[in-house]
Amino acid sequence: MPPTNSPTLRQRRLGAELRKLRERSGLTATAAAGLLGVNQARISMIETGRTPISADRLRSMAHAYDCSDEQLIDALASMTGRRARGWWEEYRDHLPAALVDLAELEHHASGLRVALAMHIPALLQTTDHARALFRAVVPAMRQYEIEHRLAHRMKRQAILDREEPFPYEAIIHESALRMGFGGADVRRGQLKHLLDMSEVPYITVRVIPFDAEYYPSTGQSFDYVEGPVPQLDTVQLDTHHGGCGFLDAEAQLSKYRAVLDHMEACSLDPAESRSFIQNLVRDI
Structure with missing residues (x-):
């Protein structure tokens, strides 16, 4: 080859x-x-x-x-052979390579756990919320750049609608739920969408409230992408310049698994988290 x-x-x-x-x-x-x-x-x-x-x-x-x-x-x-030309390849000339690689990584995942302090998880965002986020990027993106990123993000979400979906867990800090990107109507729609997605059997949404006893993280958002075997797991970090950093050393994987376990322990359970979000919607 x-x-x-x-x-x-x-x-x-x-x-x-x-x-x-x-x-x-x-x-x-x-x-x-x-x-x-x-x-x-x-x-x-x-x-x-x-x-x-x-x-x-x-x-x-x-x-x-x-x-x-x-x-x-x-x-x-199962990873051998020539590169499979998935839908993400059409974006390779338009988006940073790391974003395209992230879509491929998610496509082949067997499970996904995410932790966020300031943003709603990308796979659970509404179109309006995502567009508001991209418009807030500094330096400002051109309109065609926003549309490319928006289309890419929405297509990534299709992995949650597959016939054989994988388990998805999102641990979200209260601060992310209170951010007002796009205004009250966009925020209300986003929180309602989050509630709808939390009712899907294989999707778990957990909230860490402000009054939680502790918060075992630096506040950096990250995804823990599970591979077919634990050795092939990957951590994806959101960097300050908007890119993606990927970690796969055994010690790093062990660390982030422990962080997620601690975050889950200090979060509300799924039913309590839904009630918490419902109260936020009523207050908007």
Whole structure:
């Protein structure tokens, strides 16, 4: 398969996981190349995601690296081959690559947990609320940029309407629910939409009120995207310049899982959270 100069996040992750397996086996790239009958440059291209590989080649590599975790091998094998051209690819020339990669990451997720202090989760936003957010970005976006981002965000939400949806949990601080983006009517519509979505069986909405005993976070929003096996989980951080940062080191994943567990512990339960939001709607 010919190399690519712009590997996606998914392709880079596959390569990084193969590098981890090789390093755990104690093999250098040169030694691995000798075992597999390829040159060292080919190993490097695979590990940077620039050269797609087949599932059979991946299984050969895993065997050479003494990996016996069949679930992990199967999960990695499902990531092989050339880049699947999903709907998100049409935005690659119009949006930052990280936003396009995020849509692909969500598409392949098996579960999603998000935590937000100042914003409604992107997958639960109304069109009016999202448009108001994009209009508030500094520096200001041009109208066509707003429309590209808005269309991309709305298409991302389709993952919550699939025939076989994954579990989705949103932990939202009260401050995010009180933000007035777009004015009273937009805020009311957004909160009502949030209530409707919270009634969906596989969607859980939890609120952390101002009077919670503690708030185990710095206030930074993040998504915890669950992969087919825990080793392939990913944390996506919202950065101050509006981009996406992706973390996948074992220690980082463990940290953010613990943060989410603590945030869930200090939040209202789903029924209490719905009542809390209903009271906010009545007060608008």
